[in-house]
Each structure stands twice: as C-alpha cells, then as structure tokens.
Amino acid sequence: MPWQDAARFAASLPLAQALREHAWLYPIVETLHIVGFAVLVGAVAMFDLRVLGFGRQLPVKALARHLLPWSAGSMLLVVPTGLLLLVADPLALLANRVFLLKLGLILLAGVNALAFHAGPYGQADAWTGRAPPRALLHALLSLGLWIAVIACGRLIAYF
Incomplete structure (x- = not known):
C-alpha cells in the first residue's frame, strides 16, 4: 500500500x-505538543463557555478577538510537534484506530468552527442575553469534540 511505503520512508x-x-527528545516534543493543545483547547473552551452564557459581561466578538x-x-x-510525533512511529500510529479517530474528531471540530463562523457568529453583536440555539449547538459540539480529542490523545498508547 502506498501509505505504508510513505510511512516506512x-x-x-x-x-x-x-x-x-534519544531518551529526552520524544518526551520534549510530546510535552510541547500538549502545551500547545492546552492553549488551543483552553482558548476554544473559554469562547464556547461564553457562547453558552457564562461571562455574559464580556462581548462575544471582543472575547473572540x-x-x-x-x-x-x-x-x-x-x-509541527504532532507531525514529529507521527514521524517517530508512523506505521503504528496510522494503524491505530484511536489515532485515526482523533484525526477525524479534529477535522469535525474544524468543520464545526468554520460552520459557526460562517453562520451564527456573523450576528454575534446582535445577540441579546442568550445566543441563538444554533450557536449554542455549535458551542456544545465544539466542547464535546475537543474533550473527545483529548481523550483519544491519551488513549492512543493503550490501543
């Protein structure tokens, strides 16, 4: 299979x-990956929580900026750190269903974010009180997807 040849290469x-x-190189890269993910998911979670109604004193678009x-x-x-982790053992990771699920969930989270920004976010300045139901759905889906991505990241080693 072509992907296996590319993985071997x-x-x-x-x-x-x-x-x-090297004993410390992989753990350093993994730590940097986790730090980056913490910042990414932390920022996303804070925004999603605001859309869900927490911190209503903060304007949605100002928080987004x-x-x-x-x-x-x-x-x-x-x-880059994710690619480095992948290249260290590509055959095993690409054969790991949990790793592939993680990639699929990241893709879904990205599509959800694009749909949110192309849809309800455009009228965020006009939201009075609660965000509209579609925005709430996007925020809940986002939180769930990112939590699932984190869980998959931890579970890769066990499958």
Whole structure:
C-alpha cells in the first residue's frame, strides 16, 4: 500500500530515528505538543463557555478577538510537534484506530468552527442575553469534540 511505503520512508528519516533513540527528545516534543493543545483547547473552551452564557459581561466578538490569536498561534506549536510525533512511529500510529479517530474528531471540530463562523457568529453583536440555539449547538459540539480529542490523545498508547 502506498501509505505504508510513505510511512516506512518517514520512519527512516534521521529525525524520526533521533526521536526514537534519544531518551529526552520524544518526551520534549510530546510535552510541547500538549502545551500547545492546552492553549488551543483552553482558548476554544473559554469562547464556547461564553457562547453558552457564562461571562455574559464580556462581548462575544471582543472575547473572540482576544482568544482567536491564542488558538491560531497555538497551531504553530501543535501541528509541527504532532507531525514529529507521527514521524517517530508512523506505521503504528496510522494503524491505530484511536489515532485515526482523533484525526477525524479534529477535522469535525474544524468543520464545526468554520460552520459557526460562517453562520451564527456573523450576528454575534446582535445577540441579546442568550445566543441563538444554533450557536449554542455549535458551542456544545465544539466542547464535546475537543474533550473527545483529548481523550483519544491519551488513549492512543493503550490501543
């Protein structure tokens, strides 16, 4: 299969070998990945909680202007470290159903965020009191998806 050839090639790269052979390199990369994910999911969760009605004294769009750079910036840490973790053992990870589920959940979380920003977020300045039901649904879905992503990340080692 072509993906297996690509995975074998990635695993043979000197950087992949270094990640497997040096005692501290993989744990350092993993720690940076988790720190980046904490910032990403923390920013997303704070925004979702605001949409759900917590902290109503904070305007939704003002909070978004503050949190969006944090979540976007965290991607500069999450993506490269995630790719490094993948390249260290690509055959095992790509055969791991929990890892593949994690990737699918991340994709769904991204689609949900795009749908939220293309839809109800456009009228966020006009929200009085509670956000509309569609916005609440997006926020709940977002929280659930990101919690599931975190759970999958932890469960990868056990499957």
